[in-house]
């Protein structure tokens with residue numbers, strides 16, 4: 670009997686999506702805690718909470734460059750979940766290998782397209 674590949678693929682993707690959401694909130698929380706600690710040093714706690722709430726509502730909060738890039742990539746991946754194109758290679762439109770997605774949830778290219786695009790010696794995504 671063949672296993673129901675399609676539905677297990679879907680639930681595996683759900684896990685990838687959850688891990689992306691986790692990563693996103695980790696980055697935001699890390700930043701908020703940092704901001705909170707900064708503010709709390711010279712302002713009343715309730716005032717700081719208000720500022721933190723304000724930050725949570727504001728997508729354009731200042732983040733470290735690296736975190737900002739991560740957030741951007743995460744948002745991009747999440748928006749693909751929303752329009753149902755997550756996991757599709759941006760180059761050849763084939764589905765990216767699930768094991769690759771689980772290891773690299775932000776991957777936008779399948780392995781063969783990635784190998785085509787990457788110059789020899791460059792291994793940014795591996």
Ligand SMILES: [Zn+2]
Nearest residue numbers: 758761779782
């Ligand atoms: Zn491809």
